[in-house]
Amino acid sequence: MEVEWPGRWNHLKKILERNGPFAHPDFEPSSENLSFVKDVCKILVIGAGGLGCELLKDLAYMGFRDIHVIDMDTIDVSNLNRQFLFRAKDVGKAKAEVASAFINARVPGCKVTPHFAKIQDFDESFYRGFHIVVCGLDSIIARRWINGMLISLLQYENGELDQSSLIPMVDGGTEGFKGNARVILPGVSACVECTLGFYPPQVNFPLCTIAHTPRLPEHCIEFVRILLWPKEEPFGAGKPIDGDDPQHIKWILQKSQERANEYNISGVNYRLTQGVVKRIMPAVASTNAVISAACATEVFKLATSCYVPLNNYMNFNDTSGVYTYTFQAEKLDDCLVCSLKPQTLTFTETDKLQDIISHLQESPSYQMKSPGITTCVDGKNKTLYMQTVKSIEVKTRDNLKKTLKELGLTTGQEVYVADVTTPVSLTFRLQLGSSMDNS
Amino acid sequence: MATQTSEQKSAGLDKNNKYDRQLRLWGDHGQSSLETAKVCLVNATATGTEILKNLILPGIGSFTIVDSQKVVGEDVGNNFFLTVDSVGKSRAQVATELLSELNEDVSGDFLEENVDDLLEKNPAFFTSFTTVIATHLPERTLLNLSKVLWEKNVPLLVCRCYGVIGYLRVVVREHTIIESHPDNSHEDLRLDRPFQGLKEYCDSLDLESMNKKDHSHTPWLVLIYKYLQFWQQENGERLPNNYKEKNALKELIKQGVRKNAEGVPEEEENFDEAIKNVNSSLHKTSVPSEVKALFSDPACLDLNIESKNFWVLMRALKEFTENEGNGQLPVRGVIPDMTADSERYIQLQSVYREQAAADATAVAEHVHALLHSIGRDEPLHPDKNRKPGTITDDEVKTFCRNSAFLTVVRCRSLEEEYCPETANLEELSRHVVEEEEEGSTEGDETVLYIMLRAADRFFSEYNHYPGAYDNTMEADIPRLKSCMNKLLHDWGFSSTIKDDYVQEMCRFGASELHTVSAFMGGVAAQEVIKILTGQFVPINNTFIYNAQKQNSTTLKL
Ligand SMILES: [Zn+2]
Numbered sequence: 001m002e003v004e005w006p007g008r009w010n011h012l013k014k015i016l017e018r019n020g021p022f023a024h025p026d027f028e029p030s031s032e033n034l035s036f037v038k039d040v041c042k043i044l045v046i047g048a049g050g051l052g053c054e055l056l057k058d059l060a061y062m063g064f065r066d067i068h069v070i071d072m073d074t075i076d077v078s079n080l081n082r083q084f085l086f087r088a089k090d091v092g093k094a095k096a097e098v099a100s101a102f103i104n105a106r107v108p109g110c111k112v113t114p115h116f117a118k119i120q121d122f123d124e125s126f127y128r129g130f131h132i133v134v135c136g137l138d139s140i141i142a143r144r145w146i147n148g149m150l151i152s153l154l155q156y157e158n159g160e161l162d163q164s165s166l167i168p169m170v171d172g173g174t175e176g177f178k179g180n181a182r183v184i185l186p187g188v189s190a191c192v193e194c195t196l197g198f199y200p201p202q203v204n205f206p207l208c209t210i211a212h213t214p215r216l217p218e219h220c221i222e223f224v225r226i227l228l229w230p231k232e233e234p235f236g237a238g239k240p241i242d243g244d245d246p247q248h249i250k251w252i253l254q255k256s257q258e259r260a261n262e263y264n265i266s267g268v269n270y271r272l273t274q275g276v277v278k279r280i281m282p283a284v285a286s287t288n289a290v291i292s293a294a295c296a297t298e299v300f301k302l303a304t305s306c307y308v309p310l311n312n313y314m315n316f317n318d319t320s321g322v323y324t325y326t327f328q329a330e331k332l333d334d335c336l337v338c339s340l341k342p343q344t345l346t347f348t349e350t351d352k353l354q355d356i357i358s359h360l361q362e363s364p365s366y367q368m369k370s371p372g373i374t375t376c377v378d379g380k381n382k383t384l385y386m387q388t389v390k391s392i393e394v395k396t397r398d399n400l401k402k403t404l405k406e407l408g409l410t411t412g413q414e415v416y417v418a419d420v421t422t423p424v425s426l427t428f429r430l431q432l433g434s435s436m437d438n439s
Numbered sequence: 440m441a442t443q444t445s446e447q448k449s450a451g452l453d454k455n456n457k458y459d460r461q462l463r464l465w466g467d468h469g470q471s472s473l474e475t476a477k478v479c480l481v482n483a484t485a486t487g488t489e490i491l492k493n494l495i496l497p498g499i500g501s502f503t504i505v506d507s508q509k510v511v512g513e514d515v516g517n518n519f520f521l522t523v524d525s526v527g528k529s530r531a532q533v534a535t536e537l538l539s540e541l542n543e544d545v546s547g548d549f550l551e552e553n554v555d556d557l558l559e560k561n562p563a564f565f566t567s568f569t570t571v572i573a574t575h576l577p578e579r580t581l582l583n584l585s586k587v588l589w590e591k592n593v594p595l596l597v598c599r600c601y602g603v604i605g606y607l608r609v610v611v612r613e614h615t616i617i618e619s620h621p622d623n624s625h626e627d628l629r630l631d632r633p634f635q636g637l638k639e640y641c642d643s644l645d646l647e648s649m650n651k652k653d654h655s656h657t658p659w660l661v662l663i664y665k666y667l668q669f670w671q672q673e674n675g676e677r678l679p680n681n682y683k684e685k686n687a688l689k690e691l692i693k694q695g696v697r698k699n700a701e702g703v704p705e706e707e708e709n710f711d712e713a714i715k716n717v718n719s720s721l722h723k724t725s726v727p728s729e730v731k732a733l734f735s736d737p738a739c740l741d742l743n744i745e746s747k748n749f750w751v752l753m754r755a756l757k758e759f760t761e762n763e764g765n766g767q768l769p770v771r772g773v774i775p776d777m778t779a780d781s782e783r784y785i786q787l788q789s790v791y792r793e794q795a796a797a798d799a800t801a802v803a804e805h806v807h808a809l810l811h812s813i814g815r816d817e818p819l820h821p822d823k824n825r826k827p828g829t830i831t832d833d834e835v836k837t838f839c840r841n842s843a844f845l846t847v848v849r850c851r852s853l854e855e856e857y858c859p860e861t862a863n864l865e866e867l868s869r870h871v872v873e874e875e876e877e878g879s880t881e882g883d884e885t886v887l888y889i890m891l892r893a894a895d896r897f898f899s900e901y902n903h904y905p906g907a908y909d910n911t912m913e914a915d916i917p918r919l920k921s922c923m924n925k926l927l928h929d930w931g932f933s934s935t936i937k938d939d940y941v942q943e944m945c946r947f948g949a950s951e952l953h954t955v956s957a958f959m960g961g962v963a964a965q966e967v968i969k970i971l972t973g974q975f976v977p978i979n980n981t982f983i984y985n986a987q988k989q990n991s992t993t994l995k996l
Contacts, residue, residue: 002523005512005515005523005526006512007511007512007513007515007516008512008513008515008516009516010512010513010516010950011513011516011517011950011951011952011953012516012950012952014602014906014946014947014948014950015602015603015946015947015950015952018906018912018946018948019946020942020943020946021938021939021942021943022939022943022987054957057519057957058953058954058957061485061516061517061519061953061954062952062953062954077456077457078456078457078459078460080457080496080542081457081458081459081460081461081496081497081498082460082496082497084492084496084541087540088543106519106522108523176464177464177965177975181989213656213779213780213781213784214781215776215777215779215781215784215785215788216776263781263782263785264781264785265781265785271455271459271462271463274459275463280459280460280463281460282460282461282463282464283460283461284460284461284464284497284965284968285492285493285496285497285961285964286493286961286962286964286965286968287961287965288961289489289492289493289957289958289960289961289964290957290958290961290962292957293954293955293956293957293958293960293961294954294958294986294989296954296957297952297954297955297958297986297989298989300954307603307987310988310989314989317622318962318965318966318975319620319621319622319975319976320619320621320622320975320976321976321977321978321979321993322607322962322965322966322978322982322991322993323991324984324989324990324991326988326989326990
């Protein structure tokens, strides 16, 4: 296959080899700009789904040829309305692998390297190898994790950030006809954690509504999913719900309909049932195309300095007309992850360890999932609580009910918190007041 | 129905599964509109194929590409749907083949012909499509094509990408939208003018005599109804209309919370919800001004046998509002979720639903009478094979449920925009002048539109785009500036545009960057989907995207 042919780069060369009054102040028009994109710049794409497929295509046509892509998912039929690198024959195969093979076959000279894996399977040395990271994810946890990883790679000398340790992160997200694209310069501009408020936590129906006063068809479906399934175990003991198994959905549908009939609630159907069980977000090809394109444009700007990159957030919505809004999200002075400032946890001696755990989960600025806490006593690490490892959970479970005083914790003590939202432990300093000024 | 769905599922690739994520947005009826649509693309440029890709994936019926050009190396450099071994072949053919691979349910066709020739020989070719998309057409051809389509009321979308600029123009004479799916809208609760059923239901509940559980599970809607009555005993039959009065009502509601033996108020979530909802739920019910304007639209007033169903329905709605509706639209029949026991929530929901059904029946009667009066007879029992011209009760219901959000988009023609006498100078000058007065270098995207028009003028004069070749760059800058000034002069503008824009425009040299094409490919495809489904509101009429700043603007030109 020919890799170079007359005219191939004509479109890009005009932007990269000519100067213009709106170019980045540091921009130097030269053929080296394109060489850098083609031969040096190494890009990591996270996610090979709706955004990821688009990103791979967009980056390949903007001249990038050394691209890696990570995705742990396999292809489902419902992906085919937008994930255009996949065909019906690919259902069940690894997204990263099929997407890479497609791009490599279509775009001469482009080499996409697939990783059918989780982002957590890779360490610092892997991530350090990239010039720019682009995310097309639907998971906030994964976004936070990557954000934390890129911030942990930053190196400071005498308090000054070493610019060569900075790997920009371009992040896109979509839901239905809405989307956003943002550029994060770790340690310099607002990071994912600085703007955690942009990602409101999932709101669940109160359990008592589901159990006792259902009013909506969704309440009936949640009743079956949360309460009836574990009780009846319709497909065998301990068998969890598989939202892709039509038999499972059919059973939930039937039971939900029975419950809905009992309460005269209308509107339970197959689509809604599957939507509630799998927490499906609507998605269309067009929004993914728009957001990925905006992200890839920003990667191109970052790699070539042809224009000043987005500073730093764009919202998009085309439900009614077509609307974009760009603004500068603010970097928080006391951001948990990027501020370099130690965080303080203020409690009282009589508060229990469980209170700290709950606080880390429920506080809007932390929103952790299953925090584990360790500390250092007499130079030795001591695990106070750890949920994720079964054997340790059993051993440390009793600590939850103990007061901080009983655990020997005092003001100034450092505790280290691990969670799925962060690749590295976060350090907090305890501030224990008297029981009157409880946080 | 449910079993059918799951059986289909086991068969593998059924449409319910494949299109699941989008069916949740535009429904089965929106999807079937897409699946019967015939879309024509003029010119398989990167922008053109990106638009088609985003239409083929969600499953339009068919597409046809008209393009007389042969693939050249430059095309393969930015277009995903061309390959290097196809250089020299028909661009229409190669793109059609590669695009067809995206979705086996969509049929693709192509015509390797020149648009000018086609317009001359067989203009009816273009009017046989549901929608036509044109990319990168020279001005004269574009205006000819647009004229043919305008006459037959076939929607046209014009899209182009030029450097970091994206341009989209929607040209549709009249587009009516029943389901506009507004992002946020007032609930239609009628607390200011409760209908009979609502009154009866609320009056049948007595808060005083309720047990503790029922008291704390009485829907907030009922609470506001009742405490508003108390408030009105003091203040007359009206709504609290300022901060102070609303607070007084909130205070009344607060006093209604049950107290325990020690006189401490119990926790009653429904009362909290009632207080929270005072502001948003107690507004005057009225016909939105947009809908009022449609009532006096000539298309609504002068019905004839050719009238679109939309306008017959609109007229029926007007007549309902003036008669049975006592000045109001039909009740929507939807209430939000709220703390309540199942039984009373469902009862309250039924009260609203029943009124909505009764209102829809009244509207349907007007529809029948109107259809009869214009000679389009409506069968009394709508059969499944509904004849064209009739309107089903389901259509009436959908129309009534969306009656507060009905929208009509009427774009100006390209001819009007391009003729200096009819150009919307007000819209253009507002931005040009602003730019000059503020003396800022960061101009509005409107300037980019003017620059695109200047580049077209340049093209018709020099037969290449400014900056297309490195060796004419120097000469092109003053030439483009003079084209721009002539354009401004034609519009009668005395102001001008900064030289920076002229220079940047020459830097672009009509390059088509893939990511700009991909962005516009998404935007334009979604506008086509809006037009094909009759859902959501398309732009009126020009969208300009600036990838340099990730900004955009919409202009009515
Ligand atoms: Zn931060």
